[in-house]
Amino acid sequence: MSASNELSQVFSNPAVREFGATLRRSLRMNDDYASILDLEFAETKESFAEALKRFLRRFEGLARRKNLRRPTQESLEEMTRLVDQYGVKLVRAALISHALVRGGREEEEQMVQQTESQVLQASTVNSTEGGSQL
Amino acid sequence: MPYYITKTGLDAFDTARAWGLAVVVNVLTEDEVVLRHEDWAFIVNPLMPVPNSTIASSLAWRTLIFEQGWQRVFMTAKGGWSGKRDQAKQIVQQQISPLLTNLQNPANTVALGTGESLPGGLDPTGFKGLRHATRGRYQEGQLEVPEEHWALACLGMSTCGTYRYAKEAGQTNWLVLLPVPQKVRFSYFRDVQDLFRLSGLRRYHGVQNAAAHYAVQLAERLCRRAAAQGSLQDRYAAVLYFRLFGAGQQTKPAQGNQLRLELLMEAIAQDPHRTQPMLEWLDYCFRLGSTKGAEDLALAATELVMRWDLDAYDRLVRILVKYQAQGRIKGDHLPETRTVKEVMSHVSL
Numbered sequence: 001m002s003a004s005n006e007l008s009q010v011f012s013n014p015a016v017r018e019f020g021a022t023l024r025r026s027l028r029m030n031d032d033y034a035s036i037l038d039l040e041f042a043e044t045k046e047s048f049a050e051a052l053k054r055f056l057r058r059f060e061g062l063a064r065r066k067n068l069r070r071p072t073q074e075s076l077e078e079m080t081r082l083v084d085q086y087g088v089k090l091v092r093a094a095l096i097s098h099a100l101v102r103g104g105r106e107e108e109e110q111m112v113q114q115t116e117s118q119v120l121q122a123s124t125v126n127s128t129e130g131g132s133q134l
Numbered sequence: 135m136p137y138y139i140t141k142t143g144l145d146a147f148d149t150a151r152a153w154g155l156a157v158v159v160n161v162l163t164e165d166e167v168v169l170r171h172e173d174w175a176f177i178v179n180p181l182m183p184v185p186n187s188t189i190a191s192s193l194a195w196r197t198l199i200f201e202q203g204w205q206r207v208f209m210t211a212k213g214g215w216s217g218k219r220d221q222a223k224q225i226v227q228q229q230i231s232p233l234l235t236n237l238q239n240p241a242n243t244v245a246l247g248t249g250e251s252l253p254g255g256l257d258p259t260g261f262k263g264l265r266h267a268t269r270g271r272y273q274e275g276q277l278e279v280p281e282e283h284w285a286l287a288c289l290g291m292s293t294c295g296t297y298r299y300a301k302e303a304g305q306t307n308w309l310v311l312l313p314v315p316q317k318v319r320f321s322y323f324r325d326v327q328d329l330f331r332l333s334g335l336r337r338y339h340g341v342q343n344a345a346a347h348y349a350v351q352l353a354e355r356l357c358r359r360a361a362a363q364g365s366l367q368d369r370y371a372a373v374l375y376f377r378l379f380g381a382g383q384q385t386k387p388a389q390g391n392q393l394r395l396e397l398l399m400e401a402i403a404q405d406p407h408r409t410q411p412m413l414e415w416l417d418y419c420f421r422l423g424s425t426k427g428a429e430d431l432a433l434a435a436t437e438l439v440m441r442w443d444l445d446a447y448d449r450l451v452r453i454l455v456k457y458q459a460q461g462r463i464k465g466d467h468l469p470e471t472r473t474v475k476e477v478m479s480h481v482s483l
């Protein structure tokens with residue numbers, strides 16, 4: 001049995017990392033169970049592209065609400081290239097693996113910043129309301 | 135002077151004999167013993183020459199009678215297990231000198247067909263084939279092996295074999311596991327025995343699941359030792375496993391095979407510190423898989439440990455990510471990126 005590092009290479013690819021981190025956020029902040037199912041049933045390149053499209057559409061709502069960063073156009077193109085090169089199964093396994101791992105420090109910081117900005121927003125609204133009462 | 139356990143083709147019987155001989159030699163010499171696996175034989179090499187003293191006078195030997203494993207080895211003998219145990223110990227005590235002399239010859243052979251019946255709890259090939267009358271008047275006798283080899287094998291299985299009880303769909307099962315040594319060195323046989331005494335889970339989904347979990351637990355212990363000692367000292371080639379199930383009044387054999395351990399041993403030998411989190415994570419998958427409604431996870435983890443291929447890995451992460459989405463995995467139990475990378479590095483495409 002020859003251990004391959006192709007899976008590790010795809011896992012470490014910046015585009016897969018970006019999409020994986022987005023999937024992780026979507027899963028943990030938006031309970032996006034549907035995207036996991038879509039990816040699970042994607043067998044061909046076309047169905048995988050369709051699953052990614054639906055995932056991005058679902059994520060868009062969350063990204064707008066919480067001011068999150070979306071995957072870039074370049075990352076999407078790179079994902080397509082990787083699927084062409086390695087096939088759906090390998091890219092999907094690498095992508096879902098990112099959704100499984102513990103969130104990195106960067107993500108935690110981002111979430112903290114969001115929470116802080118929400119608190120700030122709320123306090124601004126409260127103070128404005130308080131001001132109008134006076 | 136090395137002793138040779140030449141292979142007969144009965145895997146569990148041969149491995150159990152090797153362990154049995156290693157225990158006997160260790161008890162006699164009271165010193166380090168090296169057990170090595172070659173293609174054609176198991177080679178037991180004591181550091182000290184075996185003295186002429188009788189084994190019966192050894193305290194360590196006398197304590198072997200208390201091993202619970204004897205009852206399991208002779209589970210098909212129903213109530214007669216203690217008699218069989220005493221018989222096996224008596225044979226070893228009386229025939230150890232000619233047996234050791236014979237085993238010093240690398241060309242020694244085991245003549246099957248006469249002697250003691252091979253118990254089904256030791257090797258599934260010990261069971262007979264058809265028992266009911268057939269048109270062709272098919273008849274099959276017990277598989278008999280020479281009594282001194284029988285006694286060695288029973289001793290080896292009772293000290294180094296693991297029997298796990300599992301009840302599935304109202305059926306009683308015994309899951310039997312026996313590690314196959316590659317190169318093992320021990321000063322006292324109880325050290326090896328302690329290594330094999332691994333706490334099982336409350337529920338297993340088949341014997342493969344039990345074997346895969348056992349392999350991970352064993353590898354984890356070896357990994358800890360390797361991290362402490364600086365390198366992997368003892369290697370195991372495989373875990374032999376088979377299932378026995380209760381069929382009315384009798385116990386019958388079901389499927390059996392062996393789970394190769396080369397990949398895990400290689401991973402530990404390369405870097406035990408990096409392998410440890412991977413093994414802990416796999417152990418967690420088995421533990422979560424033993425809970426109610428998590429059979430798919432148990433089977434996916436089993437498949438990965440047995441095959442280490444992309445399909446198995448893909449299935450495992452998909453199931454885990456679903457569990458995570460359902461809130462069944464707490465944050466602390468999620469793997470770190472480096473753990474996932476370590477698993478990936480062993481997956482073949």
